[in-house]
Amino acid sequence: MLKDRYGNLASTQSQAAMDRYNEALDLIRLYRGDPIAALDAALTEDPDFGGAWAARAGLLVQQTDKAYAEETAKSLRAGAASNLNEREAKHLQAAQDWAEGRYLDGTARLARIAQENPRDALAVQYAHVGCFFLGLQSELRDWPLQALRAFKPGEDGYSYIQGMAAFGLEECGDYARADLYGRQAVEADPRDGWAVHAVAHVNEMRGDLDVGIPWLADNAQYWAPDSGFAYHNWWHLALLHLDRGDVAQVLKFYDEKVRPNADAQVVLEWIDASALLWRLHLEGVDVGDRFEKLAACWRRASEDAFYAFNDLHAIMAFLGAGHGVDAERTLRAMRAAAADGGDNGYMTRKVGLPLAEAFMAFEAGRYNECVEKIAAVRGIAQRFGGSHAQRDILTLTALHAALRGGMAASAEAFAAERLAHKPQSPWAGRLSRQARELSAKRAA
Numbered sequence: 001m002l003k004d005r006y007g008n009l010a011s012t013q014s015q016a017a018m019d020r021y022n023e024a025l026d027l028i029r030l031y032r033g034d035p036i037a038a039l040d041a042a043l044t045e046d047p048d049f050g051g052a053w054a055a056r057a058g059l060l061v062q063q064t065d066k067a068y069a070e071e072t073a074k075s076l077r078a079g080a081a082s083n084l085n086e087r088e089a090k091h092l093q094a095a096q097d098w099a100e101g102r103y104l105d106g107t108a109r110l111a112r113i114a115q116e117n118p119r120d121a122l123a124v125q126y127a128h129v130g131c132f133f134l135g136l137q138s139e140l141r142d143w144p145l146q147a148l149r150a151f152k153p154g155e156d157g158y159s160y161i162q163g164m165a166a167f168g169l170e171e172c173g174d175y176a177r178a179d180l181y182g183r184q185a186v187e188a189d190p191r192d193g194w195a196v197h198a199v200a201h202v203n204e205m206r207g208d209l210d211v212g213i214p215w216l217a218d219n220a221q222y223w224a225p226d227s228g229f230a231y232h233n234w235w236h237l238a239l240l241h242l243d244r245g246d247v248a249q250v251l252k253f254y255d256e257k258v259r260p261n262a263d264a265q266v267v268l269e270w271i272d273a274s275a276l277l278w279r280l281h282l283e284g285v286d287v288g289d290r291f292e293k294l295a296a297c298w299r300r301a302s303e304d305a306f307y308a309f310n311d312l313h314a315i316m317a318f319l320g321a322g323h324g325v326d327a328e329r330t331l332r333a334m335r336a337a338a339a340d341g342g343d344n345g346y347m348t349r350k351v352g353l354p355l356a357e358a359f360m361a362f363e364a365g366r367y368n369e370c371v372e373k374i375a376a377v378r379g380i381a382q383r384f385g386g387s388h389a390q391r392d393i394l395t396l397t398a399l400h401a402a403l404r405g406g407m408a409a410s411a412e413a414f415a416a417e418r419l420a421h422k423p424q425s426p427w428a429g430r431l432s433r434q435a436r437e438l439s440a441k442r443a444a
């Protein structure tokens with residue numbers, strides 16, 4: 001048996017297959033190029049390389065897109081019929097868990113693989129991504145921290161795990177260490193978009209535009225080329241410009257970087273697009289036909305009810321485009337999903353559905369209902385996944401609903417909270433002024 005680039009025993013005896021597989025591992029950790037093509041090249045060399053089939057299935061399920069169900073099933077079938085060592089068989093089972101909607105079980109299984117095989121950086125990464133989709137904040141931090149014990153600084157793999165730990169540290173509020181780990185990882189490999197992203201999150205949470213904007217802009221020459229993740233880092237840069245109030249720059253980033261191809265079929269990109277346009281919508285910005293084009297993409301997934309976080313972002317696009325019928329269709333699918341006993345059923349029932357109803361209420365002008373529903377679930381909203389920065393859209397929507405609905409006390413409270421977290425943020429300052437003006441108006 002051969003070993004992969006991190007030293008894990010693999011089920012292939014073909015060096016050519018292993019070489020292609022190691023290339024895939026490099027692309028996966030960098031979110032770069034086409035790792036599926038690299039895995040397919042490995043499987044062309046050795047069609048019975050079960051570890052490559054498991055890695056392929058694992059990559060596909062974490063796109064959170066029903067469109068990949070067939071390719072996932074193909075990988076799972078072929079993997080089960082191939083050579084698999086014990087570790088690879090567990091990888092395949094984790095992908096099977098995900099494919100069948102047992103997201104928590106699949107993620108826990110990956111974390112267990114990583115505990116037993118701390119040099120399995122792929123298991124660490126897949127577990128990390130699983131934690132992100134499930135909002136397991138402390139595990140986002142702790143599983144990479146556990147795995148670091150098996151790597152020496154400077155060794156192949158160390159910096160990527162450090163980058164994952166950086167993001168987990170940030171989500172747990174340890175900004176100083178997140179910043180340090182993220183910057184060290186980027187220094188080791190400036191192409192590491194995930195580590196760049198961890199530092200971007202630190203700056204976003206601090207509302208530190210003076211550090212955050214140049215961090216992303218000046219490093220883009222390294223992290224952006226050939227990155228399958230670039231749209232998300234550009235989204236972060238657009239958010240910082242929105243904080244500054246530079247709407248023209250935000251729209252330019254949207255058109256050129258976040259959504260350069262308005263027909264692109266990448267659900268994770270649609271999420272960022274919805275999230276950016278909805279923030280502009282809250283601010284009263286005319287976004288032209290952008291919502292319309294985005295809603296046209298979301299339509300094919302409008303009844304998937306595959307992942308509540310996606311469904312809420314589909315509803316944002318439909319509402320922004322004025323397509324109430326599509327929003328209602330997604331809401332009905334979410335209500336049906338909420339009755340399901342699986343993990344998405346739980347996330348939908350507890351978080352996604354009340355939030356979808358809150359966003360519908362916002363658009364219908366029922367601002368009181370919107371604020372109440374968001375306030376009721378905001379404290380547990382991490383259970384439907386995403387990051388603090390992404391879920392900030394909930395607080396922003398509640399704050400704008402309070403402003404529009406004349407709910408001065410709620411508006412002032414949300415605005416004060418924002419300013420306390422981000423004292424340097426111009427956006428927090430603007431919202432705080434608007435809330436104070438509303439209070440003064442109501443007092444008069």
Ligand SMILES: [Fe+2]
Nearest residue numbers: 197232387389
């Ligand atoms: Fe992010």
